Amino acid sequence: MTRFLAKRLAQALVVLLLVSVIVFVLLHLLPGGPARAILGVQATPQAVAHFNHQQGYDRSLPQQYLMYLGRLLTGDLGESYKLNQSVASLLAERLPRTALLAGLSLALAAVLAVPLGILQAVRRGRAADHVLTGLAFLAYATPVFFLGLVLVLVLSQQLPLLPAEAPQADTVGGILAQPAGLVLPVVTTALGIVAAFSRYLRSAILDNLAEDYVRTARAKGQSGARVLVRHVLRNALIPLVTLLGLYLPTLFSGTLVVESMFNYPGMGLLFWNAAQGSDFPVLLGVTLVVGVATVLGSLLADVAYAVLDPRIRSVP
Numbered sequence: 001m002t003r004f005l006a007k008r009l010a011q012a013l014v015v016l017l018l019v020s021v022i023v024f025v026l027l028h029l030l031p032g033g034p035a036r037a038i039l040g041v042q043a044t045p046q047a048v049a050h051f052n053h054q055q056g057y058d059r060s061l062p063q064q065y066l067m068y069l070g071r072l073l074t075g076d077l078g079e080s081y082k083l084n085q086s087v088a089s090l091l092a093e094r095l096p097r098t099a100l101l102a103g104l105s106l107a108l109a110a111v112l113a114v115p116l117g118i119l120q121a122v123r124r125g126r127a128a129d130h131v132l133t134g135l136a137f138l139a140y141a142t143p144v145f146f147l148g149l150v151l152v153l154v155l156s157q158q159l160p161l162l163p164a165e166a167p168q169a170d171t172v173g174g175i176l177a178q179p180a181g182l183v184l185p186v187v188t189t190a191l192g193i194v195a196a197f198s199r200y201l202r203s204a205i206l207d208n209l210a211e212d213y214v215r216t217a218r219a220k221g222q223s224g225a226r227v228l229v230r231h232v233l234r235n236a237l238i239p240l241v242t243l244l245g246l247y248l249p250t251l252f253s254g255t256l257v258v259e260s261m262f263n264y265p266g267m268g269l270l271f272w273n274a275a276q277g278s279d280f281p282v283l284l285g286v287t288l289v290v291g292v293a294t295v296l297g298s299l300l301a302d303v304a305y306a307v308l309d310p311r312i313r314s315v316p
Contacts (some may be wrong), residue, residue, distance in 0.1 A: 004306055005267050005303065005306075006303050008303065009299070012295050012298070012299045013019075015295045016291075016292060016295055017124055019288065019291035019292065019295065020068070020072060020118075020288070021065070022070060022291070023105070023284050023288045023291070024065050024068050024286060026104070026287070027068075027200070027280075027284055028061075030280055033052075033057070034052075034055070034280070035048045037053050037278070037280050038081055038280060038281070039051055044105070052075060055115040063190070066119065069161055073286075075088050076088065077091070077281070077284075077285040077288065078281035078284070078285060079281060080173075080278045080279055080281055080282050081279065081281065082279040082282075083282075087281050087285035088285070090270060090282065090285075091270075091285060091286065091289055093170075094265065094266050094267040094269075094270045095266075095289065097172060097265055097266040098165070098252075098255055098259070098266035098268060099257070100172050100175060100176075101182075101185060101186065101189065101255055101264060102189070102251050102252075102255055104182065104186045104190075105186050105189035105190040105193065105251070105255075106190075106193065106244065106247075106251070108186060108187070108190040108194075109190040109193035109194045109197055110197065111234060112190070112194045112198075113115065113193070113194045113197035113198040113201060114196040114197075114198075114237075115148050116132060116194065117197065117198040117199070117200070117201030117202045117204075117205065117236075118228070119132065119235065119302045120133065120198065120199075120202040121133050121136075121201075121205035121206050121209070122205075122228070122313075124206065132197075132198070133194075135256040136195040137195070137196055138195075138201050139191050139192055139194065140195035140196055140199075141193040141194055142191075142192070144189070144192060144257045144258060145186060145257050145261060147188055147191060148184070148188040148258060148261045148262070149194070150262075151184050151187065151188055152164045152184065152261075155184065155215060156184070157211055162180055162181075162183050163180060163181045163184075164184070164262070165181065165204050165262060165263050166182065166184075166185050166259075166262040166263055166264035167179050167181040167264075168204070168263070168265060169265075170265070175285070184262060185258050185259070185261075185264050187253055188258050188261075189251070189254050189255060189258050191252075192254065193247065193251070196243075196247075197243070197252055198235075198242065200239070200240060200243060201236060201237070201240060203242070204235075204236035204237075204239055205228075205232055205233070205236045207236075208231075208232045208236050209232060213231065214227055214231065214232060217231055225257075238305060241301055241304045241305055242301045242302075242305055243301075244297075244301060247297075248290075248293055248294045248297040252268065252290050252293075254266075254269075255268045256268035256271055256272060257271075259272070260272045262275070262307045267289070270286065271283065272288045275288070281288055
């Protein structure tokens, strides 16, 4: 297990280094270079030259990258020239709120997807399976923004049951203190995940039901429900763990749209506002954080997979 963890950790570090290289390259692909993109097209050549010298952009690319990497290791992600605040402090404020939205959405998706996936598998080919499959495909194919608009029109306008705007508190505790405002953002984010997870779980359960150990367990007199819960479901949930880790980029893209729709004060709304205001340091900082979170999610998924299935540890 130690060798497995060391190998996966080394791979994660290499990928993180590549992520930093990609973000560094994106910085230099900005129109007119970083100085012109940040200072604006009206900046004088003297101002551009001063900015380049101050930020080290007049040095060679290898030297610039080493400086950039050194700043990253100290937590320096640059400065937002629109908000006059460090990118690191902005992300530190917004990241817990986005993590709350993503965590609640994943929890709701798991609670709904597991029984739906089981029902579709045990009712394979029957009416319930066909109906749930159709609904899953519909939910998966529906754009997040359209789904959110429908929920707002129905639950906030036609039936004024829930507020159309998310809680505007500055802290996670303050947001949790207004649960009604969280319902629509969480449900909008979770529905697409439920569709994907339930279909994935259905396929995994059907694959496991065809295994020899299921026939052996039934031959020993165990009931179908006992075999399903104690054997099949446990093995079918193992691949779902990997899917959770790999779903982070998709989850962020969903929260970006959802946060913009419901004015939720998270990292997605920060990214949206930065894109509208051409605040490139914030855009690149958020991109870097999402890349790091994706790598860490994949690493945690690999570790959880190895814990649940010891056979994975011997895979080179």
